[in-house]
Amino acid sequence: MMGPGPQALMASKFLKHLRPSTLKDQRGPGPPEEPPETAELVDDPDMAVRLSGTLSLSEDSLGSDTSDGTEGRLLEEPNAHPLLTQQLKEMWAHSHEHGVPIRLTFEVTEANIVRDIHAKYVMYTIYLLHSGQYDPSPAFVTCRYSDLERLRKSLRSHYPEQMNNVSFPRKRLHKNFTAETIAKRSRAFEQFLCHVSSVPTLRYSPQFLGFFYLSDMQKAQQLTCTGLYNLALPKLTNCWRLQEKLCPTWASTHRLIVLAGLVVCHQELDTLAEAQAYSEQAVALLQESQEQNMTFLIPFLQAHIQLSWRVGRDKMASEAALLKLKEAGHSTSNAPTLKEILIKETIN
Incomplete structure (x- = not known):
């Protein structure tokens, strides 16, 4: 089996960049970095712990699109087990030390570019994990952008008040298959699902x-x-x-x-x-x-x-x-x- 191509590796770097640590850096601030896209994530050290999901995508050009029909795979860390990434280790430690009532977290572990007879799309694999402890029985769902968008529309239709401030990545007319777009959407989907699941009315909705x-x-x-x-x-x-x-x-x-x-x-x-x-x-x-x-x-x-x-x-x-x-x-x-x-x- 072939290893991930350049596009997948680039997406992996972007995804890692967009996942800020849930613990404050004890080494002091480093040199400022230019974000790859304007209006991306409203960053804050405790964002992932509060599960407040505020990622949005701009319509700026993100580089060349890939349209040759080849399949690509996005892996956050090629050799990492999806159940025990550094982010989750830190979140668990932080929630244990400070008593933050986190019960469930979502993590995009793979994003595959798929092309069939009818369309080309990205299929995301999202793991659900109990936080605060090692989770021996992870569960996952695979879905497309359009699946999550239908979920958002359905929730907004039935629960407009609770969904009023829940962010979701905008549709793009071009460059949906670049590593940067895939990575940003992965991060956005995580925060969207975390936000929704933190509201009992939404979480237990049919x-x-x-x-x-x-x-x-x-x-x-x-x-x-x-x-x-x-x-x-x-x-x-x-x-x-x-x-x-x-x-x-x-x-x-x-x-x-x-x-x-x-x-x-x-x-x-x-x-x-x-x-x-x-x-x-x-x-x-x-x-x-x-x-x-x-x-x-x-x-x-x-x-x-x-x-x-x-x-x-x-x-x-x-x-x-x-x-x-x-x-x-x-x-x-x-x-x-x-x-x-x-x-x-x-x-x-």
Whole structure:
């Protein structure tokens, strides 16, 4: 595999330049640097910690465009693990020392220039990470500028007051594929998402949540229903990690559908310990919720009992819960299986 070309390396330098440290430099101010573009980021040492997102792009010429159809990749640091960049290390240290209530951060780790039959565009990979500690289960989303722009328009339509001061990079008629433009947009997208996620009304909105996992949920459902469990499983796993980071802790229908998919896929692929663990999480979620969803509770209890027996885990609590539901008049013998629920449920 070929290494990154000159354009990708240049973009990497720009992206690194646009990510100011979240800690104040203890060595004193250095020589002033000329910014590569006017009206870029309203800089301030604590900008990333406050998650205030104020990046905008000017329409100045940024150099020659690339239009030869070749693919390019932007990597912040060619040899760096995306989960532990210097920026995140510093942010974690800073938040731990000063008690800053940061829970979620966004980082663009890759930007690929793609050209298909219909168009040429940049595909961004954005990782979601819990800040303040090492995150062993990162989640990511891939999207284009147009995807994020649709998200912004949808949020502005439904929540105009909360979105009033949220900045977003402007469209450009030319030079969308230069390293500098890609790097600046990467930084802008990070701050845009951080800003939106810091406002509870926006973060828990169906528009914001759906942007991250709804499409993959629908694809995973199709794959599961056609028996392609090995292809559905990675999508479902990433969906679950996204939901763990973004969603409230209650047993929403979307969370339960993803858990049902994970149980079914692991069971069909004969990874029974994982299937049992996910069924146990689902039962706990449902039993902790104020309004128990019987459509899901009974099938998850039945799956948990069967899987616990097969892997040699305790199933007495689930058996007692199922018996209690039966005594309360709920039908347990004709309940649909998790796979049947996945086939019938409409995801929207």
